[in-house]
Amino acid sequence: MNKQAINKLKFMLSSIIIRAEENVDFLKGVEISFKSGNREYKGIYDIDNKNLFYNGQNFKIELSELCDFICGEALKYDSLEFSLFERGKTTILMADNKNIKIKNIDEEISQNEKEHEWTNLKRNYYIKIGEADELLKAIGILTNDGKLKNDMIRKYNQIDHFVELIDSYLDELKDLDTINVLDCACGKSYLTFVLNYYIKEKKKKNCYFIGIDTSETVIENSKKIASKLGYKNMVFLKENIKNFVPDRRIDIVISLHACDIATDMALGAAINFNAKAIFAVPCCHRELLEQIKYEELQDIFKHGILKSRFADVLTDGIRGLLLEAAGYKVSIVEYVSPLDTPKNLLIRAIKVSDKNPKALEKYLAIKEKFSINPYLERYVLGML
Template sequence: MIIMNKQNLSKLKLFLVGLQNRFTENSSIFNGITVKYTAGLKEFNGIGLYENDIIKYNFNGKTECYSIEDLLDKIICETEKYDAVEFTYKERGTNVVITADNKNVRMSNVSVKEDNDADKPLKTSSLLNRNYYIKVGMADALLKEIGIMTKDGKIKNDKIRKYNQIDRYVELLEGILDKLPRNKIINILDCGCGKSYLTFVLNYYLTEVKKIKCHFIGLDHSETVISASKNMANNLGYRNMEFHAMDIKDYCPNKNINVVISLHACDTATDMALALGIRLESDVIIAVPCCHKEFLSQYKYEPFKDITKYGVFKTRLADVLTDGMRSLMLEAKGYDVSVVEYISPLETPKNLMIRALKVKEDNDALMDSYINLMSTLNVYPALYDFLNNW
């Protein structure tokens, strides 16, 4: 047996110190480790699973609990007895593999596929002809947990439209989220999260595909949906998520919030989420509004009276005015705003997504325009009220 030389042992130790720092920076996506020692033709395997902030490590038939620092020290000590070692540090979506022997020490990152069918084309003809962001095979555990995929790995026929919607959601957010810093944890606040399906999808994509460090906070007044979201996070092993049953207006963050999202929050709940994002000076604000009721009973515009006497026109115009003034307020607060169709209007008329990226200081001229519109239309928007009287 050729014992590994001291120079390569020192190099291996440096690599493991780097992994210890990686763990410290983002332990929420760490899953565990495997170690394979080689002595001649014999192999000796160790397996460590991460549970409740400790690593349960089994080696030579004995299981003991370690901190990451103590376990890596133990592995270095054990390596001195063998001529080669293969160490795998497992994260969500990525394995870091280190191999060391008497000749060399190497480290590589390996993307993790959830099954052997990840590269096989889908046979369901109803799926869109597109390169999906949330791929079957790679994202099977996620798709099964949120009810889009069957246990045997097929997209459910009645969930194809939902699958296309969540993929479109990721597509629309990718470009704007790419503008956020990559050297720190991105904190994402979901206001009125409900069952959090799209938040789970975004978590998967940012963490396992884009390799972005992120942490998610979900708020909803319903204890039932918060409990369901917590169970889903636990089932998926998504430890970079927290959920709270509370009103948006009562939330006081203990960390800097980089992204605020609001998906189908009814009526003025969307305004509450936008106001919170503005008050927190969030780098990005994303909103997909749902029903609009507030302006319908308020706005009056004399030149349009002979048109708005028709109820359907008055309702549709109220929707446009509501989201238009929301977008204008975001611009007045220094955000670069774009409004796009999230899904086809054939599926629902409530299909707009407002995307806002903080790029500059407040714009007083746009705020004056906003105030003038309030007067002209005889409206007092909830967003304005929340920003000034919250």
């Protein structure tokens, strides 16, 4: 290639590599192919080890140095093709003395259509089998040959419906360069992995995930899955929610089935970190059951099951009201069918103001009426 073409190549290639450096957590690899006549010379660059295997040799080279290396080699050949592989996207640059072209290719389904046993579920899935097979296999939803496990149909529906319920809220964060997500009491991290895939590969947004849990076992397992999937934009920490201090801005806090006040800890962390959005599916409710005192309802509360159900409703209602007091717009919706699980409410909260004094007044009146002292209160009253 002549020097004029090389100068143009250097300008265009450097812009691709600069962007790649900014998104290095999402890079899978780089391939280079030089051509001279009918002969082709290929090179493969290993992002993690910063190693280029080319023309039978290994070169230790930084990603930032790759542009100069390629342009230097291009002087010896007639043309080249440079391919940058990212999660959900491939960028291809083709160059010769006549022209330089760049094309972007979104990852597509390997087959036009795939027949699955789950098609009778009659649902337009956000996390589609056929597109997300690598992910769904890694988290145990699919078998190694790509079939949906019978005992995971319910879990698959739950995680996909979670994505559906928060999809529009993700669009409200479109101005952020990177969406930072904290998963409190992450457990097996189903949601964390699914959202990572969906935000990056379907919504085409950069993202970063932090999963915290007190169980060493689940943290180590999540680390292994992240490594297997090549999800470098994730960290998993053995940590108590109460003690966690983030090293970056937190935009979204999620929590799925954190038991009793662990949900309140997650909500409280979101308030402390001034998160822009919160999505929590509570689990068991024990805290207020023994606290509630309301003489007018004693004839109803003498039936333990009714008092327990009332305590459940009051707990989540109080959570919504306290989040409103902290400046969030709150909706509480049915997450999945109660036939799947009785713990089927999703608390959605979007930050809209610094605080809401009227909501706080309403909360304090309810607190006095039922003689309760909810755990979440300490986070809200501490900021007002």
